[in-house]
Amino acid sequence: MILFITLFLLSFTLYLLGGVYYFKSKSLITDVYAHVAFPGVVLAYILFHSLDLYLVVFVTSVFVLIVDYLKAKLLSITNFSTDSIFAFFIAFGFSIGTLFVNFLQNRGVSTKAGFSDFLFGNLSSLNQSDSYVIIFFSLITLFWIFFYRKVLLSYLFDEFSINKIGFNLLYIERSLSLMAVVLTVLSLKVAGVVLTTGLFLIPFSISILFFNKIKHLIKFSIILISFVSFISIIISLNYSGMSTGPILIFIYFLVFLLSLLGKKIFNKLNYG
């Protein structure tokens, strides 16, 4: 039960943040955060010889936020497109992470530390304390999003309106970045470096195919995420040797394809 609650809350929070980045046309940022978080995780181990989740969240988040600042600086001083800068940091993050792992490997440490848990993700590897950490940060994020929901909607539709409301645009953007970074680090344990971005984007992409009102999007997402989380856990409970990260993303992707197909058929039948 606690695994289901953990997975549901994490997925729902990622869904909402994914929606934010969808409307800001910055979906790839989640991939940047995931790939840059990987060296952060290894760095946490190098510094503290521990991969306890609360420690990893702290060290990795600081690391990712520093890189995020560098990225923003690069964007402002160069003529490169956002996509190019993002791709650069995705490659940079993973290469640095791999170098750190090799450094530890040569000291007989690598697999002992358990980095593969973060690389590929596995819900099965969560212990109770990990679950509590994930639930805690998910709830904080959900509370922030709920508290600022109207401001957030206004910001997403028209950034200028935030100044009119009297909010600092930087506060909104930095809060969102911080939450996205922390949630990314947590989701590495469930979906891994490569697949985390899928957890942000695919559920929201499915929802937006059918609904364009906030209330309907939220209701649909609760049903979708519950369903996929439940099925993933059932599969993991019944089959040996299958990590949950790929199962989750595969099922979401399947639902996405079926939704696209279903929508096409529905439109054809109704509108010719």
Added chain:
Amino acid sequence: MKRNILFLFIFFLFVIQGFIINKSNVDNNPDKYVLSTVGMIHDIVSNLLPSDVDKKLLLPAGTDPHVYVPTIQNINDFNNAEVIYSIGLDLEAQMHPALLSLSKTKPVYFLGEQLDTTTLIADGEMFDPHVWFDLDLFSLIVDEVANSLILNYPDYQSEILTNSLSYKQTLDELDVYASEKFSTLDPSQKWIVTTHDAFSYFARKYDFSVFTLKGVNTASDYSLYDKQKMKEIILENSLKAIFIEDSVSNKDLLSVLEDVNNAGLSTRIGGYLYADSLGSSDSGLDTFESMFKYNVDTIFNALN
């Protein structure tokens, strides 16, 4: 035109310097040695060959050979070795292509692959490589090493033969020690529950059952099913202890233990087991004999 010629010349220099450095690395290095990938083989070689011949161990103690990726320094180690020993059977999976390629130019022995496959434990379409935990099979490997060493160092034939007999005598004594100790254990407690499946040969030899989260390869994944099954086995058999390993992450096992303890059983961690390597020099377990005896004592003391 002149710029193009200059560019081609600089490019040519870059290409040439790679060859020059590579050649100098190999030719100018006078040290030659027998290289073993893992400590278990290095122990055999060290015991069989006299000290006149240098021996080198590739993977330091505590390193996981399943996922280890060779570095540039390791490639130099391979190139400068006179003879190379490995277990094979996909134990040193990431190194296998390099070793296979080297076998065309120098003696490279995949010792596990010389054994009769009917004596090996199947793992899907492959075989479990942890053969050193069956002392009978390990004894056969000692013979393989002795024969190949004699082939490559014929001057040391008599020492190699004498030393191999002595080494095998030690293995026989270890086998007797283990058998006698485990014969006193309650059969219902004879379970090795640990992270990855390195003890199937050990279990087969001394009549234990094994359950692990991961398979034979430490890079394999496990699911909630595996975790659930492990909990069931511990609870059904009221196991006194489960074991953690030296070279892999044990966090997952610890979370299973937490669940089992919460269910009311006082199962504990029985101790560290050495699975894929020997201990470090300061642990006092850097020989095969000491490592094997340590494993036997740890398992016995935990389950007794």
Added chain:
Amino acid sequence: MLVVNNLFSSYSNELILNDVSFNFDGGSFLGIVGPNGSGKSTLLKCLLGLKSIDKGLVKWKSIIPSRDISYVPQLSEFDWQFPYSVYDLVESALLTKLNFWSFKSKDYEERVINVLEKFDLINFKDNHISELSGGQKQRMLLARAFVSNPKLLILDEPFNAVDHYSELHIMSLLKDYVNKGGSVIMVHHNLNSSIEYFHHVLLLNKKVIAFGETKSVLTKNNFEKAYGNFFSDL
């Protein structure tokens, strides 16, 4: 109301605004016209602080931009698939730092309904914003701008993709607003209607070609300076 002195602004080292200066006293319509790429939208963004200024001064007198100005960007700047209903979008203009977490005031509800009725959008209040026509979208953005009772409206090409009837309707609402003491600064692309709509015009082509009363600015001589030989060939 507004003083702009020697304003310079550029994008990626390309100068878009070159030494722009003008005053606007308010209480009337100021039109900003010029050819494509002349810096009209950039000027609006500089006035609102949405774009950085390289050199120069933008000074607002007796007006607090964040409170007193409503800005209506071009329709193309919005994602019309965003999950907003017409009502939600107009209501969002009433958000302040003091009410954002609750925001269930009956007074606000009345204000939104009133402005939707005024802009002839009351029948669409629960529709998704993508379901409106171009003209309806523009009226909706104006309704949003009006609902917070601004002193100044800044509009960027409000009649793009808008049919003639909608344009007339919108202009009558804006005239009514100005007659009641409001001010409007508008970027506009139609030179013919500029003569009718604006009291003052700023003719721009990266620099100020002319500024002043509409009839004195929109002359053939000034058009040639701003648009080049296109007008001399007519």
